[in-house]
Amino acid sequence: MALDKKSGYRKNFSLGVTFIVLISILFILSLFLAFNFSKKSIENEFVSEKVNVLEQSIKAYNDFFQNKMPEISYYNGFLDSATAAKFVDTVTIKYPFISKVTFYDTEVKNIAVKDGMNVGNLSIGPKSIFQFGKTVDPDSIKLFSEYDTRSFKVGDDFNAMAYKLVTFVDQLDTAAVPTQEELFTNFSVVKSNKITYLNIPRREDLKIYKDMMRRKLDPLPVYQQDMLVFQLDPNKIKVI
Structure with a gap:
């Protein structure tokens, strides 16, 4: 009877350790995925803002090139x-x-x-x-x-x-x-x-x-x- 209890305790302990290890792995994996997702999201936002800044910065140049300069032909x-x-x-x-x-x-x-x-x-x-x-x-x-x-x-x-x-x-x-x-x-x-x-x-x-x-x-x-x-x-x- 004592052996059965001891064996059951070991099984429960092993399951507990396995569960904790599994949870830890999943937690680390989720952190890694969340980090990569956040990094990608920030990079995309940065690229988008950079494009917007570029477009706004050269807006005057495009206006001159496409609209004002051709007025010479008038x-x-x-x-x-x-x-x-x-x-x-x-x-x-x-x-x-x-x-x-x-x-x-x-x-x-x-x-x-x-x-x-x-x-x-x-x-x-x-x-x-x-x-x-x-x-x-x-x-x-x-x-x-x-x-x-x-x-x-x-x-x-x-x-x-x-x-x-x-x-x-x-x-x-x-x-x-x-x-x-x-x-x-x-x-x-x-x-x-x-x-x-x-x-x-x-x-x-x-x-x-x-x-x-x-x-x-x-x-x-x-x-x-x-x-x-x-x-x-x-x-x-x-x-x-």
């Missing part, structure tokens, strides 16, 4: 130094990350130009070049004119955009209508610290540009284009 190439200065004033006040703007008052001609790009009988060159910005000295606003080329040399920004224009015109299918995405892509150059934008000509003008590339027209046409180079300062983008 002028149909007839910006001058005065209207360009007003446009730039508005832009730099609303978008502080734009540090300086260079304005190329440009002509597309059917005769060769000295400063610019000549492809076939199509030529693209600036009549004058101006720069605007809070840090620009008033004496340095005008950089170039076709009558006085000593102060400035037409550089890479202009040539890169002019090359995109002539390439687009050369490959243009005059029977098809270019999409807005195609036009925007071919009339802008985006880099990390600057954006170059050329006003988008009308479809009829693009057809004439293509004709001008192939032959001399009579009378010799001259078309106005506006090219602006926006210098960007990423440090001025406000993190929200």
